[in-house]
Amino acid sequence: MADQAAGKSVEQLKGVRATAKRSFSRLVNSITRTHEDMTEEELKDSFNRLTMEAEKVMEANDDLEAGFITELEAKPDTSEAAVLTEQQRADLAKTASECELKLKEIKTLVREALWANFGSAELSTALQAAEAECEHVAAITPDGNYEVYDFVLGHLKELVGVAKERYSKWKHWIPSGIRRDLQSNIQKLELCVPRLVSRKADFLEMRIKEDADHLSSLPVTSSCPMPIIKLKPTALPKFLGNKRDFHRWKKEWEVLQGQAEPSGSKEIKKFQLLDSVDEKITRELRLTTYNTADDIFRVLENRFGNQTSIAIEIVEELQRMPAVKSHQPRKIVELIQAVEKALQDLVDLGDTGAIKNPLVTKSIESKLPETLKKEWLIYVADSRNTVTPEKRFDSLLEFLKEQETIYEQLDHLREEEPSKRERVELKHSRTKFTKSGSDEGCVVCGDGKHKKKLYFCRQFKTLKLAEKKAAIKKLGACWSCLDVHDKGSYCKPTYLCKNPGCKEAHAPLLPMP
CATH class of the missing domain: 1.10.1200 (Non-ribosomal Peptide Synthetase Peptidyl Carrier Protein; Chain A)
Structure with a gap:
């Protein structure tokens, strides 16, 4: 600021100080009006800005004082040291005093608002939870159940850690009148934990004593070895957030x-x-x-x-499943099983109406392959099956369950009949496309329009990484661009990843190895 003041007149320095005072006053008035409605982050930001604006006022005031002295020294008839007038000294002192008082007042206001609205409840809750758990652990009578005591002791350590973390966070905002009491509470908790840890020895001693008493009470048995059946303990189911x-x-x-x-x-x-x-x-x-x-x-x-949102999520997940082809028995079985699971989940929720909606039933029908769809329509048309609009979903599910066994058997037959042509492809199609692949269409979805171009296949994009690799290997496509070309040919840059951060060429649909 002293460098900025050099070359400026007293009037200009007065203007700079007036501007700084106005900015400081605006911020003070804004905080005074809205501090009760501010969030924690807004109050802390206002506190920092207030300090910065006050520093600007004090620096501008010091620059003005230097300007007064410079102006006095520049007068040719002044032989003695420059001395400010009484009015100038009073003006400078008044500005500094008012700024310091107002800064202290508003800082106190912000501290009180932060503590009352946010810090007090957060720190008090953490302290009360830790203190209550400390009393609970201290009241446990030593017995042979060492594992339970060790578990609750570990939980106590976690709560004490949380309380210490909250105290460190709010330490600078705690009113001075209660800061010493809160610090004392934290110290008591820190001293409580080692004392309770030392009680583990009492529990272990009781465990040993109980085991000895139990062994002494057992009747003497024959020395012949007895068969031992070890049963694996049943663990409680764990919730992972689904x-x-x-x-x-x-x-x-x-x-x-x-x-x-x-x-x-x-x-x-x-x-x-x-x-x-x-x-x-x-x-x-x-x-x-x-x-x-x-x-x-x-x-x-x-x-x-929330049962409503869960039901909507189940139905939407079912509707997002892609349609399947007649030559994909495994996909057909998976679709049928997905419908059965969705119904079972909705039965558990008590909301089966979500899936029995006619629109949802129609969506499921649209995903069936053409041959299965035709058989379903014949089933509907048969009057003996009594398929009504109200029971259409139930009839569809009954029909699909009958078909599930058939398509399971078809899938097993496909796995049990290895094709010699496929073995030749897997052996020789590392970088060259074979004639059999050309006749059959896309190795993933069967579409003949993109039989040699995996990067055009929508279903390929949804496969897992292992399934993608199997499809590339079966087709004999290039691992870099997913196209089929000779081993000596170059990859087309159109189908390579364009991310400048990638050091090696690879397809966008495959991650870097």
């Missing part, structure tokens, strides 16, 4: 948990539920902060259990 599986998972979990823990302990049920939910979901929804399994189920239900 909405379609939520209600079925919840029902199975509650049944198995009730059988495994007949005592009905709320604490054990809560910890078993947390262990049965994916860690990513637990962190995202902060499930460890809830007190009971019922509260955790309520949060999970709100996120994953």
Whole structure:
């Protein structure tokens, strides 16, 4: 600022200071009016901007003082050191004092708003959860159940870590009157954990004692070896975040948990539920902060259990399936099984009407191959089958189940009859297209329009990487451009990846190896 002030007149420096004061005053007024409605990020940003604007005012004030002195020294009749007038000193002091007071006042206002609206609840919740868990762990009486104590102790460590993290985040915004008390609470939690960890020895000692008592109470048996049957323990089902599986998972979990823990302990049920939910979901929804399994189920239900959205998702996924051809028995079986699974999922939701909608039934019919579609229409026309509009979906599903076994057998026959022509192709088609492939059409969808050009096949784009590689190998296409050409020929640049970051030529539909 001193360099910027050089060469400016006093009047210009006064103008710079007036501009800085106006900008500072506008920001002060804006914060004063809207601080109660600001978000956490907006309040912190306003705090930083306030400091910057105040610094500009103070620097402009210092530059003006330097300008006054320079102007006095420039007068030819001045032999003594330049001294500011009383009015000039008062003006400079007033500006500095008002700026500092207003800065301190608004900073305090922003701190109080941040703490009252955001920090207090967040830190208090974390501290209360950690303190309550600390009391709970301390109240557990040492017994032989060492694993349960170790589990709840690990959960306590997680909650204490969360509380310390929240304290570090809000440390600079905590009012000075309660900062010492909160710091003391954090220190108590840190001291509590090592003391509770040392109690593990008591649990291990009780375990050893119980095992010894149990062995001494057993009757003396024959030394003849007895056959031992080892049963694998049944684990509770784990929820990974798929909405379609939520209600079925919840029902199975509650049944198995009730059988495994007949005592009905709320604490054990809560910890078993947390262990049965994916860690990513637990962190995202902060499930460890809830007190009971019922509260955790309520949060999970709100996120994953909306039956209407699940039903829509099931139907839309079914409608997105592509139509299948007559020469693809495996695809036909997969379509039938997808319809059966969608119906079963909707039965679990209690909303079968979503899939029995005439539009959905028509969409399923349109995906059938021509031969199967013809047989279905003949089935509908037969009066003995009594296919009515209201029961059209049920009749279609019954018809498809009968066809499923037939197409399963057709698929097995195709696998059990290796073609000599295919063996020749797999052996010699590394970079050259064979005549048999040309006659049959596309190796993926059977379409003759793009039989030698996999990059035009829509169905090829939806295949998994392993299936894509198998199709390329069967066709004998080039691994770089997916076209069929001689080994010595160059790849057409039109069908190569145009990403400048790729160091080697490859097709856009295949990732870099």
